[in-house]
Amino acid sequence: MATDAQKTKVKEMLVKHLRLRMEPGEIADQAPLFGEEGLGLDSVDAIELVSGVEQAFSVVIGSEDEARKVFVNVDALADYLVERGGLS
Amino acid sequence: MNEAAGAIPARPFRTAVPYAELDLSPFADLPAPCWSPELFVLDELIAAVVDRGCLRILDELGEHDVDPRRVGFHRFLRRRLEDAGLRAEDGARAAPFPDDALAAAVAEHGAAAGSTFELIERVVSSGAAFLRGEVDGPAVLFARDAIELWERYFDEANAAYHPINLIAAEAASRAFAGRSDLRVLEVGGGCGSGAVALLDRLGDRIASYRFTEPFPSFLRRGRARVEERLGAASRERLQVSRVDLDRPLADQGVPPGSVDLVFAVNTVHVARDLDASLRELRRALAPGGALVLGEGVRPRPGLSVPIELVFALLPQDDAAGFRDGAAWRRALEGAGFGDVTFLPDLDAAVRVYPTYSMAGIIAKSEGSAAP
Incomplete structure (x- = not known):
């Protein structure tokens, strides 16, 4: 399980890499990343998010299926990055 | 080289006609x-x-x-x-x-x-x-x-794309010559290069600018670009929201009769139901208002436009909606617009340059008071 500090790093990456107009602290851990609710990201963001994860955490998300599983919310993404050694 | 097979001899690149020999009058202004x-x-x-x-x-x-x-x-x-x-x-x-x-x-x-x-x-x-x-x-x-x-x-720095923004902005300026306090709705604003061209051209004549785009990722980019262009002092004129041309505008917070200018560059041709979208855009216009489009146009019916090569790769071919001038006129008049003009005059432009394919289209709402 990712810690709050690790989740904050993920939120900072989201804000910086996707140029979101919000503070990292405004993103709820379980807010959906995509769709009308939550952050409302789209398919172009998904592509950029793959790059952002690779640049910030040196973790390569290799397939669409994998991306679909981890780009759910901050909790899921942070846990995945901890598991893959991208967040310590 | 196989002349018998009809092959054309290879040669260094040159334009079909030297620029100096072109009659430039359709483009002069x-x-x-x-x-x-x-x-x-x-x-x-x-x-x-x-x-x-x-x-x-x-x-x-x-x-x-x-x-x-x-x-x-x-x-x-x-x-x-x-x-x-x-x-x-x-x-x-x-x-x-x-x-x-x-x-x-x-x-x-x-x-x-x-x-x-x-x-x-x-x-x-x-x-x-x-x-x-x-x-x-x-x-x-x-x-x-x-x-x-x-x-x-889609950036201003692309000399092959940006002219369509400039032509559309010029068309808007002409459609509203002498008018100020304009309420503008831009649809499909993308990364904001069309908005910047319009703001550069109309400047303080714009009272309010509603910048819209259906895709959140592009909306964020466009918003940043337009805010940068407006500067902190003018940002109160700006509203930003997601608007999808394929859905009723009133359902997306655009009341009927609420804007003077609907501005759209390289956007409306991708509408799933062009007639329905044009009617929606007309409904958003106040009396005296106008729709101003910047569009790639076919020089004559059915003739391809080179950049279609790129869009032909998409499942929903975004270039499929490219039209010639007469087809745009029919579509706009069919949607209830009363006075449709092109910048430049497309017939004249194509006469002197047979593959010319870019236009600003001004369509005034019926009973328009706009000059």
């Missing part, structure tokens, strides 16, 4: 970057590179079967070559300019439209694999390394 010797050369060079690309794709396909899902793209390649007076059957031999001549011309004249040439090359290098069904269009056009390329393509 356009803003300078919209019509210039540089743009004329660029326009013809893009067409030549696209045509060479079409031949290269068909050569690389060879005798391989075309995947049934890709026959539309195959048909486009052949049609494009016919429009250019080339024969697909002659393969690369038919290319009027050899690769090294085109590469030299792109190096000499193409720097101001580098992203356009990169996009074309992206499609051409994957074209045969696409026809064989080995890759899909979005994977080619929207791969990770392509997002930044699209941003550059």
